[in-house]
């Protein structure tokens with residue numbers, strides 16, 4: 001992430017030079033684990049990787065995970081550990097869900113926002129559940145998201161979700177996600193702006209693992225002009241920056257051209 005001043009978040013990853021492989025327990029079964037092929041590692045710096053967030057959002061199949069790890073290393077365990085693939089797959093789905101909820105709050109996305117708000121249900125026992133257009137969903141306790149004023153319907157919970165509550169919901173989800181898998185520490189550390197300059201000291205945020213770093217990086221982007229979009233042609237997530245970033249519809253020029261060709265193609 002390019003930003004003025006030293007970056008707040010710091011993480012050094014061990015990335016296996018020989019890549020990663022899925023571990024299948026049964027023949028043709030859903031992969032259970034993922035690990036480094038060898039013990040030859042190089043250092044990686046996820047906070048300097050501009051495509052990290054949308055690369056994770058594009059993990060839509062367990063088979064996508066090795067390529068992701070080839071580039072960024074493992075998400076939750078030690079460099080020589082074994083990842084829980086079903087868990088990571090659900091985390092990627094969840095990450096996409098939060099991205100689409102956040103993107104729906106951008107200006108010009110009112111119809112999408114209306115749809116997202118419409119797909120949020122609050123149960124009588126206070127569980128908020130959200131269903132997204134891609135079929136993914138998430139559920140969260142309503143306390144801390146709805147309130148403080150009790151509304152006497154649905155056992156104290158309003159069934160109608162508002163824009164402000166969606167903001168609070170996303171913030172709550174990110175906060176809780178950042179506390180899992182070892183969480184985050186705040187440390188005071190020496191740093192230099194250039195190799196030649198004198199050292200100074202400031203605070204840094206150190207996530208315990210790559211998955212926590214992903215959520216932290218997302219929280220840093222919420223409220224900036226940067227945005228994410230889901231390509232109207234190929235469906236992949238992409239990152240966009242600039243004034244109207246949130247209105248970009250295609251991930252690439254190739255997808256825009258392909259989309260317009262599809263529209264113009266004669267029907268047979």
Ligand SMILES: [Zn+2]
Pocket residue numbers: 231232233234235236250251252255
């Ligand atoms: Zn595309």
